Amino acid sequence: MMVREALNSALDEEMSADPKVLLMGEEVGEYQGAYKISKGLLEKYGPERVLDTPITEAGFTGIGVGAAFYGLKPIVEFMTFNFSMQAIDHIINSAAKTSYMSAGQISVPIVFRGPNGAAAGVGAQHSQCYASWYASCPGLKVLAPYSSEDARGLLKAAIRDPDPVVFLENELLYGESFPVSAEVLDSSFCLPIGKAKIEREGKDVTITAFSKMVGYALKAAEILAKDGISAEIINLRSIRPLDRPAINASVRKTNRLVTVEEGFPQHGVGAEICASIIEDSFGYLDAPVERITGADVPMPYAANLERMALPQVDDIVRAARRACYRSVPMAAAQSY
């Protein structure tokens, strides 16, 4: 099943099950969705529940939040999370903090979804990853699916959750197909929020990743296996809450960690994972944690430059090797 289909079926089933669920965003209705994720929904549920909005992220996000304040369960689609910055006050100051500030009197059962991170050749203003921005904020839950199973299970969980959820999809994954079991296809299928998945078991090094990078990490694991390095690949699925127990359990087993993400290095998801491992499993580390991230530059457009600005499979392989062969800290190896 393609990820696109997985998302579409999840939306369809949740809208069918609960009349309070509605979808709103630019081009979600008549156009069938900018990336066709909402195909067929306008026809099936009508314009009351599938709303084509005017162009104002701040406006329609505010409206979605207000609707969630008062009884509805909106799914607000951003054409890309880059545009969510125009609405970020509503997401953080209104959606994330309102339950706390109102002392539980107002709940905000809203989902913000859309493509996140880099696509292909779309430049600086369409390529940023917002996982660490949103995941730093208490009151939000932040999910990042990889496979079709993830897409279905996590989106359904997000829609049913009474808290505000930021759901980070990936444009390049929409067209990818994954095998799905009958259980996944069932309309009651749901994945727990806050639990990572071990995509591939291993014993020599733990590699954490989310979204598109999971695929890259799995490819890296294949290459490493030929070298006799058995990598354990963790698909985070949930950025907030982060499945610290699962990551720690894995690192305590392998003693080495590589974190992988597309986003900018400073204050990223890998930094948080590294800190949490130091806090909980310092004694188990046999090598410093390796961070693989996007380059610390706004995304360039030219294809060759873009490739250099994003993690590639080889980068992950090299990082895993460094983690496995090196027992001397990098700092000691530097010559200043």
Added chain:
Amino acid sequence: MMKTVSTITINLLCQALDFPGGKVAYISEMRFISESNDKRIPCYRLLDDNGELIEDSDIDQISKEVAVKMYSEMVTLQMMDTIFYEAQRQGRISFYVTSVGEEATNIASAAALAADDVVLPQYREPGVLLWRGFTLEEFANQCFGNKADYGKGRQMPIHYGSKKLNYFTVSSPIATQLPQAVGAAYSLKMDKKDACVVTYIGDGGTSEGDFHAALNFAAVMEAPVIFICRNNGWAISTHITEQFRSDGIAVKGQAYGIQSIRVDGNDALAVYRTIRAAREIAISEQRPILVEALTYRVGHHSTSDDSTKYRPADEIEYWKMARNPVNRFRKWVERNGWWSEKEESELRSSIRKQLLQAIQVAEKTEKPALGNLFSDVYDLPPSNLREQEKQLRETINRHPQDYPSDVPM
């Protein structure tokens, strides 16, 4: 070349153009629409500055009960503001925002609504809560952030909220409540409820992008929402001449396809009638309405402001005395034989006692318990917060002398 009037008329009638958006007549004489109309939008008022009815032909009388309640609540609001402001000056609460000068806009608009109408305030509308039954104790508890505060001590003073009274918790960022109100109205519309949403904004707040998005959307979605703009002349130190160049806010309604009206915000009777009518239209026709209430912010923006630094003291004094909405309404109520000096002094003395008592009690009430630091972040407490609370409690038990004694465990 000047065409005669009749030639222009014939041109207009015969030649209409088809464009997305409908038919539009065309004209071959270039004319820019003026940036302002010759006459400003007139202001609806029923009582003159002396509290005398200007014309009683099209007014359905409000009952004595409602009028007396309105007046009493206006006095209560006025006194609450005075005493709570003083409490802040004395260092007993950290912050306060008064609504002095806007008592009529607050109380009369609230009186015109039904209990089911959902209110999304800005922050200068505690009178709406007062009308609906929020007690002086409840106001005081929120300002002191004690354990009886419905907000569990989470917010700065004046950030009141009451689910029971359909008044959404005050949120500091300006104008965010406007598109949220449209969303809530959409929800009401889907429920086909016999109610509307009412949201308030100041003159300054209309500069925010959210104002544009909200009005635009409300019109497109045909949402039953009343936008009440308290045009009180000042946004902290920014006078309205520096805020916008339009004829106030009422003129903007038509730009969005929304019916609008300008009312004398200091005339309790006119405000009451206007909001009653607006509510009727909003609900029966399922459309938004824009109401601009002209008034004056007599007080400072907040206790963090000293407005004498940017406006003349005699301007403030003028509005406080000569254009006082409470006095004005009092004169009308008294003229009807519904109020007297005796009732006035009894009311004021009683309210004053209640206020001082409320503050005293709220001040002494315990602060919220430690668990409230961690609850309500999510629907269910996440494991990291449960862990942190456990660790914190253990640490406090081991080193009680290092922790403040006024935090109940």
